[in-house]
Amino acid sequence: MTFSEARACVVREVRAGRRLPPVECVALADAAGRVLAEDVAADRDTPETARAMRDGYAVRAADLPGALDVIGEVRAGEVFTGSVGPGQAVEIMTGAPVPDGADAIVMVEHTVRDGNRMRADTPTAPFQHINQRGCEAAAGQIVLHAGTRLDYTGVALLAAFGHRQARVYRKPRVAILPTGDEVVEVEEQPKPHQVRNSNAWSLATQAARAGAKPVILPIARDTVEHTHEMVKRGLACDLLLLSGGVSAGKYDVVEVVLAQFGARFFFDRVLIQPGQPLVFGMASGRWIFGLPGNPASTIVTFEVFARAAIDLASGCEESVLPFSWARLTADFRCKPGLTRFLPARRNEGGEVTPTGWRGSSDLPSLARANCYLVTDPDRGQYARGDFIQVLAK
Ligand code: AMP
Ligand code: MG
Numbered sequence: 461m462t463f464s465e466a467r468a469c470v471v472r473e474v475r476a477g478r479r480l481p482p483v484e485c486v487a488l489a490d491a492a493g494r495v496l497a498e499d500v501a502a503d504r505d506t507p508e509t510a511r512a513m514r515d516g517y518a519v520r521a522a523d524l525p526g527a528l529d530v531i532g533e534v535r536a537g538e539v540f541t542g543s544v545g546p547g548q549a550v551e552i553m554t555g556a557p558v559p560d561g562a563d564a565i566v567m568v569e570h571t572v573r574d575g576n577r578m579r580a581d582t583p584t585a586p587f588q589h590i591n592q593r594g595c596e597a598a599a600g601q602i603v604l605h606a607g608t609r610l611d612y613t614g615v616a617l618l619a620a621f622g623h624r625q626a627r628v629y630r631k632p633r634v635a636i637l638p639t640g641d642e643v644v645e646v647e648e649q650p651k652p653h654q655v656r657n658s659n660a661w662s663l664a665t666q667a668a669r670a671g672a673k674p675v676i677l678p679i680a681r682d683t684v685e686h687t688h689e690m691v692k693r694g695l696a697c698d699l700l701l702l703s704g705g706v707s708a709g710k711y712d713v714v715e716v717v718l719a720q721f722g723a724r725f726f727f728d729r730v731l732i733q734p735g736q737p738l739v740f741g742m743a744s745g746r747w748i749f750g751l752p753g754n755p756a757s758t759i760v761t762f763e764v765f766a767r768a769a770i771d772l773a774s775g776c777e778e779s780v781l782p783f784s785w786a787r788l789t790a791d792f793r794c795k796p797g798l799t800r801f802l803p804a805r806r807n808e809g810g811e812v813t814p815t816g817w818r819g820s821s822d823l824p825s826l827a828r829a830n831c832y833l834v835t836d837p838d839r840g841q842y843a844r845g846d847f848i849q850v851l852a853k
Contacts, residue, residue: 462837463764463799466730470740470765471779473726474747474772481629481698481775488618491610493671494628495775500604503621505594510558514589517549517571517578518562521586527579534559549578558590565589607777609671629775634672635694636663639680639687639705639714640753658823659703659758663751666762667701670770682711684720691717695744699773701766704753707737714750718743731837733800734820735761747773754820760801760832763851782852783834786812792833792842799837801851803829812850829853 461469483497512518518540519528528549534540536555544550544561552558552565564584571580597603603617604610610618610626618626638660644650645657657679664674675697680690682705694700705714706728715728723743728750730738734757739750749766751758764781771779786806792814794800803826806812814833817825834849835842842848 461727461730463730463732466727466732466738466740467765467768469726470768471772473740473742474769477742478773481632481773483627484630485625486628488615488624488626491615491618491626491628492612494610494626494631495671496604496606496608496610496614497627497629497775498606499602500618500621500623502597502599502601502603505599506596506620507591507593510593511591512552512554512556512558512565512589513591514565514567515554516552516566516568516589517580518544518552518559519549519564519566519580519584520544520546520562521564521584521588523547524564524566524584525579525581527577530573530576530578563587563590605777607775609771609774609776631671631673632698632770632773633675634667634699634701634770635675635677635697636660636667637677637680637690637694637700637702638753639682639690639702641682641711643679643704643753645679658755659751659753662755662759663701663703663762666759666767667770670767671774672699672770680705682713684713684717687713687717688720691721695721695746698746699766699770700746700748701762702748702750703758704751706739706750706752715739718748718750723748731798732761732764733798733802736798738765740765752820755823756803756817756820756826759826764801784850784852785847786810786831786850788842788844788846788848789813791844792846792848794835794840796840797837798835800835801832802835804831804833804850805829806831806850812848 531548533551534556535553540559544559550559563586566580566584571578638657642654643657644654660676667674680687705712721743723741725741728739735752737752738761741748747769751761768779789811803815804812815825815828831853832851834851
């Protein structure tokens with residue numbers, strides 16, 4: 461499958477097959493990153509009364525340009541008791557309710573004050589710098605939909621509408637199962653032919669960032685028996701992520717073991733780099749990703765595939781990859797045929813530079829990057845200054 465086909469497959473299968481997680485209540489302070497399990501409606505019109513959006517004068521638009529009598533003042537948190545008649549103005553501060561009779565705010569910067577008189581020489585449009593009652597949201601209107609992952613704006617909105625708690629979906633538990641006879645735990649001193657288990661830590665960090673609860677399992681040995689035992693433990697969670705053991709080598713036993721659990725496979729190879737050998741399937745009602753073991757492959761395939769599955773399984777309505785475009789700072793070549801995700805750095809000016817890498821095991825290069833260059837599988841050559849797709853890290 462191509463990258464787009466494989467991604468569409470993950471989204472389609474998980475969306476069609478998911479059971480929404482149980483619902484729990486969390487305090488507002490713990491709500492960020494959680495997925496809302498109910499629609500939230502505005503409990504009042506916002507604003508509940510017409511509100512000044514600038515410091516200046518509340519006036520009748522038809523009176524200007526011209527000179528007006530200033531009959532009083534109103535600031536945020538107060539209400540002006542009188543009303544603004546023809547030829548009159550009330551000094552007003554941002555956030556204050558607009559006095560009766562006034563239909564526009566003229567900014568203080570556009571006025572000249574002389575005692576109890578002010579003048580403004582520019583014409584003023586009705587409703588200028590006023591947010592009318594209910595213009596942001598009307599009472600009863602849904603302002604946050606179930607299936608929204610709460611970010612800082614969502615949390616602010618809950619607070620604005622009087623919610624001290626949020627009803628959210630329980631975080632899915634994601635089992636992380638590293639495999640490989642050459643892999644040792646971080647505490648151990650690796651022999652020259654061994655590698656430390658970094659994948660469990662990248663995956664745990666990525667899963668937590670994706671809103672799941674990671675459960676790290678012991679490293680499975682490259683035997684059918686031990687891998688079987690560990691997969692069985694992993695299937696107690698909501699999702700299972702394996703790293704390694706999915707290539708075509710003699711000791712890559714993951715697919716064999718998953719088949720023992722009656723797994724259905726949706727794909728086992730995707731035309732991407734890093735991460736070509738990549739298994740997506742389901743066994744015992746659990747989604748499973750067999751991610752290739754090289755650190756960059758594990759990391760990238762999690763971001764572009766497993767993360768979407770976690771989002772949707774968490775109750776999210778959608779999962780959108782943060783793609784954008786940037787201009788290359790140097791010529792760039794690659795062999796067509798694959799969608800490549802290569803470590804790079806972009807700046808605020810929209811320029812991107814590859815960090816240079818030595819293949820799928822080059823974790824230091826990935827750590828230097830702040831994004832991935834995404835190459836078009838139909839294109840093998842880019843010139844300096846060309847636009848290229850970029851995926852935020
Ligand atoms: P595999 O996909 O099993 O063929 O693994 C490919 C390579 O990835 C291995 O040769 C290891 O160097 C590396 N690798 C596998 N598992 C891990 C892990 N848990 N942490 C770090 N590197 C790993
Ligand atoms: Mg292996």
